[in-house]
Amino acid sequence: MDKDNETKKENLKNDHKNTVKKPKRKRVQIDPEYQWESLHHKSIRMNERNVNQNLHDEHEKSHKKRRLTEHKMMVKFAIGSIIFFVFLLFCIFLGKRIRSGINETQEVSESSSTAADENTPTGDESEEETTASKYLIEENVAPPNDIENLDIIGGNGELIGFSFPDQQCEKWMLMEKQIDKVLHASGYNADFKYAVEQPLEEGPSVEGFHKDKLVKKQIEDIEELVKEGAGIIFVAPGDVSSEALAAELTQVKNSGIYVVAIDHVPMRTDGVNFLFGCDDYHVGETMGNYIVDALDLKHATAEEPKTAEIFTGDMSDETLYFRFPGLMEALFPYIDSGALVIPSGQIELEQVSTLDNSESEAYERMKELLAEVYTSGNLDAVICIDDVLAGGVSRAMAEAVMDGTYGGTMPVITGDGSSEEALDRILQGKQSMSVFYDPAQYAFSITELVDDIYHGTEIEITDAEMYQNGAIVVPAIELFPLVVTAENYEDMIVDTGYLHTKALLD
Incomplete structure (x- = not known):
């Protein structure tokens, strides 16, 4: 019985055992991407805790990456804002500058228009209207000078005086227009005076009546500039050898006023602080170097030499005592070697000078040389010290070529x-070259010199030994001469605006 009971219990136990099922494991819902990442890199058994940890880590990485991106965008936005703000300020500044220039132009135009309306030109007044309109043409047509690039501090209305010899000389008239413009733009005032406002009266000689008259008027002009309060006076001497002018300059300099000679050195006076411009020695040297290159003298020989003749101005013009040595300094090595020959034998200053610096005298001398020396030979160059002489020489050469009395080639003419x-x-x-005095170059350099003097800035002296005028050695502030030829005419004369300014004098 007991045995049967035990057997039943055992059977019931087994039946119950067979009927009890194992509880199922709870499934965790996870992102398959993160699960794969974990399974791939971590050889651990996945469960709810470590899966959630992986999710948390990945989300932290995502948040950091997003924050970093946001920070970068903020930095870029800040930099862009700064650049835009700076650009906006620049545009505002530029707009003000442009409006200021337009307003100034309008004021000039309105004032000119008002003056024209109030004073309708008739008869003698028509010439004044023409002058005013020409000035406006210059302002509107001529290329602007880049005054902002000047190395200056600027003035406060100080008066700068200029004493020029002859108003009919284009050189001085053109310089006045450029110098006046640049000085005023730099804060200085300028007053220009001319010893002779009309062509010089005909006189018996250069040393006679009209030069005395010119010097007398130039002295009066200088004295008037002193009374007006000019602190610096630029003088282009009408007669470098005048004792009266020399005495006047000494008196002016001793009174504390700076005296600056333009281009030419006044002789036998200590009344000059500086020589400024394209000095005579370097003008002569420039012509000589041009001849060396034009005739290719470096490759010429005594067996096959080049030929030339020389024309200078009147012996009374003491500028020749600097200009002629500069010319010959460049030519002497080739004359000595035989590479350059002067067939007429006329090489001394007394032999090559032209009375009164006259075009007609140069014309007559050139005709004589062609008839006596060049009936069969060739003339390679005629070195003329200025354009007046070159005009007479060119005319004689053209006539000789036309009538067949000269069979050679047209020479180089300086x-x-x-x-x-x-x-x-x-x-x-009909002429090969001419030394060019650029008015704009003079205007800029004169303004810088004026500014250096007034502000005590160190002045750069280019030559402190050469210009002995019989009383002192005059320190030189040199501008080196330029050369105009047919090849560079467009660049030197047209593109610089020189023709526009020059047209105002016609």
């Missing part, structure tokens, strides 16, 4: 001054 006639001859092939 000149100085870039006068209107000379520029025409250069374009026509």
Whole structure:
């Protein structure tokens, strides 16, 4: 019985055992991507805790990455804002500058228009209207000078005086327009006076009546500039050898006023602080170097030499005592070697000078040389010390070629001054070159010199030994001469605005 009971219990136990099922494991819902990441990199059994930890880590990485991106965007936005703000300020500044320039132009135009309305030109007044309109043409047509690039501090209305010899000389008239413009833009005032406002009266000689009259008027002009309060006076001496002018300059300098000679050194006076401009020695040297290059003298020989003749001005013009040595300094090595020959034998200053610096005298001398020396030979160059002489020489050469009395080639002809006639001859092939005095170059350099003097800035002296005038050695502040030829005419004369300014004098 007991045995049967035990057997039943055992059977019931087994039946119950067979009927009890194992509880199922709870399934965790996870992101398959993160699960795969964990399974791939971590060889651990997945469960709810470590899966959630992986999710938390990944979300932290995502948040950090998003924050970093946001920070970068904020930095870029800040930099962009700063750049935009700076650009906006620049545009505002530029707009003010442009409006200021427009307003100034309008004021000038309105004042000119008002003056024209109030004073309708008739008869003699028509000439004044023409002058005013020409000035406006210059302002509107001529290329602007880049005054902002000047190395200056600027003035406060100080008066700068200029004493020029002859108002009919294009060189001084053109310089006045440029110098006046740049000085005023730099804060200085300028007053220009001319010893002779009309062509010089005909007199018996250069040393006679009209030069005395010119010097007397130039002294009066200088004295008037002193009374007006000019602190610096630039003087282009009408007669470098005048004792009266020399005495006046000494008196002015001793009174504490700076005296600056332009281009030419006044002789036998200590009344000059500086020589400024394209000095005579370097003008002569420039012509000589041009001849060396034009005739290729470096490759010429005594067996096959080049030929030349020389024309200078009147012996009374003491500028020749600097200009002629500069010319010969460049030519002497080739004359000594035989590479350059002067067939006429006329090489001394007394032999090559031209009375009164006259075009007609140069014309007659050139005709004589062609008839006596060049009936069969060739003339390679005629070195003329200025454009007036070059005009006479060119005319004689053209006539000789036309009538067949000269069978050689047209020679190289030099000149100085870039006068209107000379520029025409250069374009026509009747003159080879002319020394050019750029008014804009003078204006900028004069303004810098004025500013250096007034503000005590160190002045750069280019030559402190050469210019002994019989009383002192005059320190030189040099501008080196430029050369105009047919090849560079467009760059030197047209593109610089020189023609526009020059047209105002016609």
